[in-house]
Amino acid sequence: MQQLLRATTVALVAFSLAQAQAQTATNKPNIVIVATGGTIAGAGATTANSATYQAAKVPVDKLIAGIPELNNVANVRGEQAFQIASESFTNEKLLQLGKRISALAKDPAVDGVVITHGTDTLEETSFFLNLVVHTDKPIVVVGSMRPGTAMSADGMLNLYNAVVLAGTPSARGKGVLVAMNDDILTGRDAAKRTNIKTSAFSSGWGPLGMVVENQAYWFRAPVKRHTMNSEFDIDTLTSLPEVAIVYGSGNMTPELYDAAVKAGAKAIINAGTGNGSVPNYLVDTLKRIRASGVQIVRSSRIADGFVIRNSEQPDDKYDWVVAHDLNPQKAKILAALALTRSNSTSELQRVFWEY
CATH class of the missing domain: 3.40.50.40 (Rossmann fold)
Structure with a gap:
């Protein structure tokens, strides 16, 4: 009888724990990370190689697995769209990526999308998506200036902040965002200003805000037309002149x-x-x-x-x-x-x- 009671108690505890975990998962936003390659997926020969490395080597599942803290802030899954250095982006790839992001944004089970991207053309892709994807859900483009194998690599925190931002309700309706070096930039204004520092991206008009320890802080909002208010629609585009x-x-x-x-x-x-x-x-x-x-x-x-x-x-x-x-x-x-x-x-x- 005591064994039966003990087994019943264990089963109830396990059931309660499973319920609590399921409830926690339900309360967290559902974020899809779409990977395209770049330095954030790069690897160097040694930890001292911060500027000399091979881009687009690490697949998205390993990027996610390398940051277990992501599970604390979102239900995350990954997709591998491309595995290229971003200087190799073409109009065809822009259109392909845009259509996939649009489809994900329309999915009611998706609360936000993060795109990992090489920094060389990150500003073009983020602006393009800002113009053609009709959604108010957060879309966040993120990269890194150092490969994950380097000392003081910036990719882990950048990606973590991007996931936090993509799951933040206050990020809705602000268009495509760029999360780099703790800053929140609009995809319209973000530009790569240096090719060697982790503070590579900025805007002449300043950041929209910052992400600090799981919290987005806002200081201004974009005023130019974007996403839901744009006359351009990725779902109708087949080519670019x-x-x-x-x-x-x-x-x-x-x-x-x-x-x-x-x-x-x-x-x-x-x-x-x-x-x-x-x-x-x-x-x-x-x-x-x-x-x-x-x-x-x-x-x-x-x-x-x-x-x-x-x-x-x-x-x-x-x-x-x-x-x-x-x-x-x-x-x-x-x-x-x-x-x-x-x-x-x-x-x-x-x-x-x-x-």
Whole structure:
């Protein structure tokens, strides 16, 4: 009889524990980590190799297993979308990733999505997703500047913070976010400013907030159109037009612009000096290219600030567009999307003002 009572007690305790664990799991957000490779999945030869390593070596299941603390903040599962260094991202991969993120965001069992990504083109992918995925659920893009094998590797905490952020109710409706070095950046503004420090990403307008010990702290909110309020929809996109960037410097040559047109560019981002300047000896070349139907967008190679319309060049007269505060690589993404809907200069300029 005592053995029966003891067995019954053990069974009840086990049942109660299982119920408590199930209740805890139910209360935690369901987060999907979509891995694409990059340094965060990289490995170096020794712990001293923080800048010399092979990217995209560690699969997503091992990334998750390496941070058991994730189980304390979310129910996490992983998917391996790609296993590449991010400089190898193409338009086709952007579209493929965007469609998968959109599908996950529509799943009622998913509360948020985290994308691990190489830092080289992280800013382009985060901006693209910010423009085309129609959801108010948190989508967080994260990377690292050091491989997980290095001393003081930053990937573990970055990924942990990204999962926390993706499961935070206050992150809903703020568009695609970037979690790097404790900062919360908007996918629109985030830019890689250095290639060697863990504080590589920042924004000219400052971070939205910070993640500190499982808590998101907010200081500002994005005001430009994004996600739910965007006119661009990944579910209707099948391809992106070619857009070229020509980097400004002293002693430019017209052949650079003509080569972009010959290669099939539907728009050219002029990454000009200063206020998106165009040298006087290139004005006629850009006017000729615009007359042929190719759009000219004046951006700047300067990290911060914005290009002022009809300053430096008479944009209205030449039928050119200005990129406002978007850097050349982000201007390329927005121009490509805008061209899927219209080739009107006034429409492109409206898009650059609103997004």
